[in-house]
Amino acid sequence: MSISGLSIKNKKCFHCGEDCTTDNYQVGFKNFCCAGCKTVYELLNENNLGNYYTIIDAPGISFKGIQSKRFDFLEDEEVIIRLSEFKDDKLTIVNFYIPQIHCSSCIWLLENLYKLNPGISFSKVNFLKKELEVKFYHNKISLRELVELLASTGYEPVIQLDSIEKKKPKINQQLYYKIGIAAFCFGNIMLLSFPEYLSIDIHETFYRTLFGYLNFILALPVFFYSASDYFTSAYKGLKKKIVNINFPLALGILILFVRSAFEIITQTGAGYFDSMTGLVFFLLIGKIFQEKTYAFLNFERSYKSYFPLAVHIKEGGKEKSIPVSKLKVGDRIIIRKNEIIPADSILFEGSGNIDYSFVTGESKPVQKVLGELIYAGGRQLNSAIELEVIKEVSQSYLTQLWNNDSFLKKTESNFVSFTDAVGKYFTLTILLIAFISAAFWLQYSTASALNVLTSVLIVACPCALALSIPFTLGNSIRIFGRNKFYLKNISVIENLAKIKAVIFDKTGTITETGKTNVRFIGPALNPFQKEIVKSLARNSTHPLSRAVYDHLDGNKIYEIENYEEHTGRGIQGFVLGNLVKLGSLNFVKEDVSDGPDSTLYNSDEFGSQVYLSINCNILGYFNISNYYRRGFEQVAGELSKKYGLSVLSGDNENEKENLEKYLKPATQIFFRQTPGDKLNFVKKIQASAKKVLMFGDGLNDAGALAQSNVGVAVTENISYFSPACDAILDAAAFEKIPSFLEFSKTSIKIIYASFIISFLYNIIGLSFAIEGLLSPVVAAILMPLSSVSVVSFATIATNFMAKRRGL
Amino acid sequence: MSVIAVLIIISLLIALGFLIAFLWAVKSGQYNDTYTPSVRILFDDEKKKKDE
Incomplete structure (x- = not known):
């Protein structure tokens, strides 16, 4: 220092x-x-x-x-009850989502909260989820004081409309229990089967029976508890008249169990309990592997996660804060700078300068005057305004989008239907083979016919088949995750592989939020001029002023005198005695006496122009246009070779020419698209039997994202709000989009290859089974061997291909 | 030979003990957050505050 x-x-x-x-x-x-x-x-x-x-x-x-907020809505008893996980007469437990948690110091400070206030008894951070659990004595510190304490240290919890509406799903501990039990039983059964494996002749029937019955007892919890999901799934499928992949699995487990139990009770053999428990154990491992979840991401967000929980209203001349859900038509609300308008309302007092970029895709703020209607979702950029609510929150223009059918559909995973199709033919073939070979053996004896029938069904159990998908796609989802492309679940990969059309939203998706391309047109400014213009621009929060401020380099910031901001026109002020004006041409021109270079007046360029005058001399203008993401041109170029490409924008045509420079002529570009238009456009493409991949970022894309086969939300910060989608793409990985699509196709090919491997093992196993030679040892070797080889093939192949694609 | 039966029962009981320990660990939430504890363990205790 x-x-x-x-x-x-x-x-x-x-x-x-x-x-x-x-x-x-x-x-x-x-x-x-x-x-x-x-x-x-x-x-x-x-x-x-x-x-x-x-x-x-x-x-x-x-x-x-960071704007200081008021938390008086946290005094509302109903809000307190809905926010808290637990409450008795002394203690309250709450869980906060705090996106600012980013390092070990954060954990340390937040877990030492009790030192800051004696009312806090205990606090615990979940770093991956960015959550803080706090236990506190509510008679010593109120919820509001607690949140204010957190906010004062910089860790302000996010409390949105949906924080009180739904409880987060509990972590699936069941699967861990099932795996633990299956592993325990599998290991012990293997141990007790050793005499059988080594063909040790146990003369004393006592041990034979003891080992047999012990195995039987150990197999019971695996059969009835660990494997229960497969039976219920197969049963549910049958009820819908579908033979899914779980049917042959369940059948295999059932036959294994019944035949082994029969052998042990009748003391005719050692049974196949080791194979059965091993099978269930491997299947469950596959299940846990494919359930790669990103705890810190939320794929189900609606407008409720974007809207604030509380709003200030004016009642009887006094200002108070109430939960948004209690907002009624006719209420007078006060919206401060940078706050979001929660319901459609009419401007009553003040001047509105509303940023709708997130809800409509318009990149420039909209001016609103008294009496004008303001739609919910906009962000006020000027000082406080007063509004009168005319529609309830859930009935507003924007929120109505969520009543659309596309939000109701539960996307059926296509891949499951594909494996189910394989499962169907597979099951039929196996049943056919089983019965034909049994019929053949029937001419010798019923016992050997039964033996062959069950052996075929046991050995054909598609364990390796069922494992190839979770391991290939589970590994792929991790590879995507490492490259900052976060998928909701594994079926998204399969959908990605089938994409035929790609749609991009413009604002925020292919352009960078808050970043602009600024060029100064006119004679170059000297360092002093740059500094005084920068000083002036610093005083305004208007996006164009911010763009100018960020563009100019200058080390010194000067005090501004007589600063004036003319909404919709420009800003002016005196810097060290120099009058500096920034704004529209008319605003800057009005006090210019001598006519400057007339070429400066007419600009046919795209983007927005901000004119500059110093001491009544127009020096030129800043041309401010959208800043396209790095690599957008290449991404668009590569995608348009293989896919139908279109760009939808909620913005006006200002950017059209600029945008066209980046795109191939075949690309369709549409401007002034409402959220509904976007949704319908997706539907239109889907009507021609094309699978659609949509990239979007804001609430205005929410409908289209939900309707498309794969909806991807592009975001610069993954812990910020992003609308409901199938995948979240970190903007830093934007250039890799073509590789992602290619890799998803590769993953599917790897699955096909694994299928072939697993079929080969099945053929070997079947040849044993048909001849009636399937001993427990052969089954115990064949089954793990096929599983292990499929699993290792899937993992190695995906990693290898990812490396080759540079992922 | 009958000692084998006893030994097997004992080995099963010990294994069962480990299974119960695992189930308890899952139930008590140790598998809910697999990252934060690894950071938490590195924080030093402050000796001065302990006296209070």
């Missing part, structure tokens, strides 16, 4: 690690970038929590851009 240097540029905030632009916040030799960071440091220091800074350098969360 440099203390001597005059330049404040090199100083990093001790709390959050950002550059300090001012010397105003110092404690001892430590610098802080803002009052928020300094306050947290002091608070932690007072409470002997300085350890926070020793685990990781500058672990804090920056306070820049």
Whole structure:
């Protein structure tokens, strides 16, 4: 840390690690970038929590851009009850989702909360889920005070409309129980079967019976508990008149169990309990492997995760905060800067400058004047406004989209239907072989006919077949995950492989949110001019001003005098005595006396223009256009070779020419698409029997994402809100989209190859079975061997192919 | 030879003990979060605060 240097540029905030632009916040030799960071440091220091800074350098969360919120809605008894997991007369337990959790210091601080307030008895972080569980005495600290404490340290929990509506599903512990029991029984049965494997002749029938019955007892929990899912699934399939892949599995397990039990009770053999328990154990392992879940992601979000939980209303001249669900038509609501409008309403007071980019795809904020209707979902960019609600939250224009049928459909996994189809023919063939060979043996004896019948059904049990899918796709989903493409489940891969048409949303999906291409047209600005323009632009939150501010480099920021902001026109102010104006041409031109270069007036360029004048001289304009994601041109080029490509935009045609430069002529481009239009467009393509892959980012794409065969939400930060979808793509991996699609096809080919391997084993096993030679030892060797070879083939092949594709 | 029967019963009981331990571990939530505990264990205890 440099203390001597005059330049404040090199100083990093001790709390959050950002550059300090001012010397105003110092404690001892430590610098802080803002009052928020300094306050947290002091608070932690007072409470002997300085350890926070020793685990990781500058672990804090920056306070820049965070609006202080009010949490008085947390006093509402109903909200408290619905937010808390548990509550008795002393203790309350709540679970918060805190996306800011990012390092071990966070865990340490959040688990030491009890040192900050004695009312907190216990707190525990789940890092992967970014959740914090807090146990507190509600007579010592209220829920509101707790949330305010968290917010004051930078860990403000996300409390949205859906936090109180649904409880998160419990982790599936059942599967672990089942695997544990199956493993225990499998291991012990193997041990007790050793004399049989080694053909040790046990003369004493006592041990034969003892081992047999012990095996029988050990097999019971596996048959009745661990394998129960396969029986219920096969039964459910049969009820719907479908023979699914679980049917031959269940049949195999059943035959194995019945025949082994019969052999042991009649003391005619040792049974196949080792094969049966091993089979169930392997199947369950496959199941746990394919259930790769991303605990920190949520694929089921609706507008309810985007909307705030509470809103401020004005009642009898007083302001209070109520839950959004209690909002009624006619209520007067107050929306502050950067807050979201929760219901369709009419502007009553103040000037609206609404950013709809997330809900409609329009990239520029919309001006609203008194009496105008404002749709729910927009974000107010100016200072506070007052609105009158005209529709309830669930009846608003945007939220009505969720009443569409496409949100009701439960996407049936196609791949299951494919394996089920294989399962169907497979089952029929096996049954046929079993009965024909049994009929053949019937001419010798009934006993050997029965023996052959059961042997065929046992050995044909498609264990390897059933394992090839979970292991191939389970491994692929991990490979995708490593490349920042997070899939909801394994059936998405199979759907990806069948895609014929690709649709992109524009704003936020192929353009980068908050990033723009800025060019200054006109004579180059000197460093001083750049600094004073930057200083002016810094004062406005308008996206165009932000773009200009980010574009200009300059080390110094000057004070602005007589700053004025003219909504919809521009900004102006005096910097060191120079009048600087930024805005529309008319705004900048109005006090220009001598006519400047007239070529500056007429621009036929795409994008938005922000004109600049210093001391009544127009110097030129900033041309601000969308910034397309890196690699978009290549991605679009490669995709259009193989797929029908289209781009849908909720925005106006301003960007058309710019966009066309990136795309092949065959690409369809549509502008001014409403959320409903997008959904219908997807339906239209699907009507021509094409599977559709849709990339989107905002609520306006939600309908289209739900309707398409695979809906992918593109996001710059995976812990931010993204609409309901099948997969979430980190924007950093945008360039890899063609590789992802290719790899999904490869995965399916690997499955086919595994099928062939498993069939080969089946043929070997069947040749034993038909001849009536299937001994428990052969079964016990063949079954694990086929499973292991299929599993290792699937894993190695997917890893190898992923490497070759550069994933 | 009959000692084998006794030994087998004992071995089964021991294995059963491990199974129960595993089931208990799942039930008590040890498989719900497989990452955070690995970080938590590295935090040093503060000795000064312990005296209170």
